Amino acid sequence: MLASAIVNQRLLEHLNTGVLLLNADLIVIYMNPAAEALLEMSGQRGLGVPFWELAEESEEARQALEQSVVSGHSYTKRETSILLHNQHQITLDYSVSPVAHPETKLPTLLIELQGRDRLMRISREEQLIAKQETTRNLVRGLAHEIKNPLGGIRGAAQLLERELPSEGLKEYTEIIIEEADRLRDLVDRLLGPRQIPQTEDVNIHEILERVCQLISVESNNAITINRDYDPSIPELQADKGQMIQALLNICRNAMQALLEAQPAIATPTLSLKTRTVRQFTIGHKRHRLVAQIEICDNGPGIPSELQENLFYPMVSGRAEGTGLGLSISQSIINQINGIIEFESHAGKTIFSIYLPLEAL
Known part of the structure; x- marks a missing residue:
């Protein structure tokens, strides 16, 4: 028994793979919900828009699409970096298949998108x-x-x-x-910490405010501290003293990088941001709800040669540094099933701490 058009439509709508259909001019004429999510664009706004206005790659990639329409040859690209319309950078696998439009029989391109960032x-x-x-x-x-x-x-x-x-x-x-x-x-x-963690209900914002006080005193108020808190974040189970130490190590590293930067930074700034994230995977475990803490500075960035091994003991970019702070912080956060990630380039370094909010 052949599937009806309605069944086919429902199947496309429930795929985890993004599906786009482009006409010969590379204009989007169909996109399923998975493609909308990957490209961060609703179908209502995306239809009728040139594909490269939604997702920009390179001139060679554009030419490859145009050539595929003419030649009828399919191809696949792996782990390709795409710049979205909102300037977000994502990594995709995508396959391009020339097909005839089921109604008009005109040449079209079927593009299948699979997000790689999460994996x-x-x-x-x-x-x-x-x-x-x-x-x-x-x-x-x-x-x-x-x-x-x-x-x-x-x-x-x-x-x-x-x-x-x-x-x-x-x-x-x-x-x-x-x-x-x-x-x-x-x-x-x-x-690192040798004591058994004394877990209790802690408010992450109280901990961050304590860290801010310490950084302000140590820097003699030379650093501007910005706060962007989500007050709806519930309390989490953690050792308050160890949590202060973990976050203070990260903020202190940022403070030292800001104050020692050459040339000097006009307005050294440390920004703290908290949010909740739903259905987030840490390691091999998926958590229903996690707290995300971002610690961002506008310093010179972490040297590229240190980034791969940054959380190892004795790795430091400062001559007088011990290289133990981040290793200890990661160990403390790991104890409560969380993780610390970072991204860094000149002018911006962000440390992201993810902490499960469900009962451990």
């Missing part, structure tokens, strides 16, 4: 979470191997100090003890 983000997050877990296990093993001999060195130095005949010689044992303590403290910081 690519999930893949990046899974890799990041796996890297973080591998790093934590490595650091734990390394810390155990370092702290045991350090304890022995410190104890031996204390015993030696008691046997020394001259007070002047104790200066050397004191150096040994102090350096052993310094290395122990460094290892403890590499391990």
